[in-house]
Amino acid sequence: LQHQFVDQPEALQLLLKEADKTRSLSHPNIIRVYDVDSDGEIHFLVMEYLDGETLDQIIKRSKPKGLKLDGAIKLLEQMSAALSYAHKSGIVHTDLKPANIILTRDGHIKLLDFGVAQALQMNHDKYAAENKNLTAPNGGYTPAYASPELLAGNLPSIQDDVFSFACVAYELLTSKHPFERLPADKAKTEKKTALKPKHLNGSQWKALNKALSFSKESRTKDVSS
Numbered sequence: 001l002q003h004q005f006v007d008q009p010e011a012l013q014l015l016l017k018e019a020d021k022t023r024s025l026s027h028p029n030i031i032r033v034y035d036v037d038s039d040g041e042i043h044f045l046v047m048e049y050l051d052g053e054t055l056d057q058i059i060k061r062s063k064p065k066g067l068k069l070d071g072a073i074k075l076l077e078q079m080s081a082a083l084s085y086a087h088k089s090g091i092v093h094t095d096l097k098p099a100n101i102i103l104t105r106d107g108h109i110k111l112l113d114f115g116v117a118q119a120l121q122m123n124h125d126k127y128a129a130e131n132k133n134l135t136a137p138n139g140g141y142t143p144a145y146a147s148p149e150l151l152a153g154n155l156p157s158i159q160d161d162v163f164s165f166a167c168v169a170y171e172l173l174t175s176k177h178p179f180e181r182l183p184a185d186k187a188k189t190e191k192k193t194a195l196k197p198k199h200l201n202g203s204q205w206k207a208l209n210k211a212l213s214f215s216k217e218s219r220t221k222d223v224s225s
Contacts, residue, residue, distance in 0.1 A: 012043060019045055021091055022114045029082035031102075031110045047112075051105050055098035055168065063175040069199045072172040078109035079168070083161055083223045086114060092156040096164035097145040098171060143183040148214050151185045158223075159216050165223050166211035173197040178212055188214040 015036060022033040022045075035046040055075070058067070066072070079101065086093065093100075095113055102110045141150050147163035150156065163184065170178040178194035179187035194212055196205045213219040 015043060015045075025086055025089060025091065025114055027082055027085045029078045029109050029111060030086065030114060031112050050102050050110055052102045052110075055101040055103065055172065058103060059098055059171050059175050062172075066171075066173045066175040066197070069173070072169070074107075075103065075109055075172060076165075076169050079111065079165065080223045082109070082111045083165060086111075087158050087161070087222065092158060093161050093164070094150060094156045095141050095145075096161055096168060097142050098168055101168070144177060144181045146184065147216070147219075148184045148188060149216055151183055157216075159219050159221065162211050162220050162223055163213075166208055166220075169208060170194060170197070170212065173200065184214055 019033055019036045022030075026032075031050065032048040033045050034048070037044060037046055067075075083093065083096070091114060093111070093114055096111070100112045102112065104110060143151065145164045145167050147160040150160050167178055170176070174197050179192045182190065182192060194209065196209075200208065207220070207225070210218065211220040
C-alpha cells in the first residue's frame with residue numbers, strides 16, 4: 001500500500017477488496033495474486049514470482065527505432081487478451097503503462113496492478129497523492145498514460161484502458177511516447193498529434209490513431225477492436 005494511503009483505514013479495506021478482485025482474474029497474461037499480508041505498517045500483496053523484465057526496460061533497449069512490427073504485435077495480442085478478459089469481468093485497469101507490464105523469459109506477457117488502481121481512482125478525491133510527477137501514480141493512474149476523462153476526474157471506463165493501451169503500443173513501435181509524455185489534457189490543449197510509425201501501413205495506423213483519440217466519442221470502443 002503506497003505510503004500516502006497508510007493512514008487511511010478505508011484505503012486498506014480497498015486494498016483487501018481489490019486483492020480479492022484480482023484473485024478472481026484467472027488469465028495466463030494477468031499476474032496471480034495469492035494473499036494480502038502486513039509487516040508492521042507495511043501492507044503488501046503476495047503474488048506469483050515472475051522472471052523477466054518490464055516493457056519499460058524493453059522500450060529503453062529498443063531505442064531509437066522501437067521493436068519490429070511482428071515482435072510488437074505478439075506482445076500487444078497478449079496484452080489485449082488480458083484486458084478484454086478483465087473488462088468482461090467488470091474490472092478496468094486505469095493504470096496501464098510499460099512499468100506495469102512484464103515480459104517473462106519464456107515470452108509471456110503479465111499485466112500487474114489490476115483492481116487496486118481502479119478502486120483508488122474511483123475514490124481519488126479522498127485518497128489522491130500530492131505527487132504530480134508525470135511518471136508517478138496519482139490516485140490510481142499515471143498522468144502520461146491516462147485518458148483525458150480520467151484526468152478530468154470521471155469514473156473509469158473501458159475506453160480509458162484503450163487510450164493507455166494505445167500509448168503503450170505506440171511506445172513499443174517507436175520507443176517514444178505519442179505526445180512527448182505530456183498528459184492527454186495538456187497535449188490536447190497544445191494540439192499535439194502523434195506521428196505515424198514508419199513500419200505501420202495505412203489501416204494499422206488508422207486503428208492506432210483512433211485509439212489515441214482525445215475524445216471518448218471518437219476513440220475505439222474496446223481493445224479487441
